[in-house]
Amino acid sequence: MKIKLIAVGKTDNKNLQLFMDDYIKRLGFYISFEFKVIPDLKNTKSLSELLQKQKEGELILKQLEQSDELFLLDENGKTYSSVGFSQFLNKKMSSGLKQLVFVIGGPYGFSEEIYQRANGKISLSQMTFSHQMVRLFFLEQLYRGFTILKNEPYHHR
16 A cells, blocks of 8 residues: 655745654655645635635645545544554555545645545644644554554654
8 A cells, every 4th residue: 555645735844844844754664655746726716715726626636546534634534642643544455445634734725526536634733833834643543553553663652
């Protein structure tokens, strides 16, 4: 199985990017992983929130294969403990799934088309985080999930 994380907009904080790069490198020891950034839309001041979400949604859909399972990182999604998330990953890997895709949306969230295409939603917290921070937090939890599955000491139970 391959895991892909799609995020709308580049990370402009170099320190966050260094941490993210470290976790992306670590993930490579466990699974085929791709991090895809969809560039920020240009001239968004002239776009309504709805139109911006639709345009971002079109760009997200272009990154997907028909067979992909898509999970949105969404404040209204299902919450997991770290162990529970590792069990979710294990179940997906055991299912014969070719590619598991997670998406971090733009500043206004997701278009209706993306919600309809999604297989589920996952929330990292009831708190609100910047889209920049969510990337790092999610990468860390993904890495933690694999260390849990391998019984490695990174996650202390």
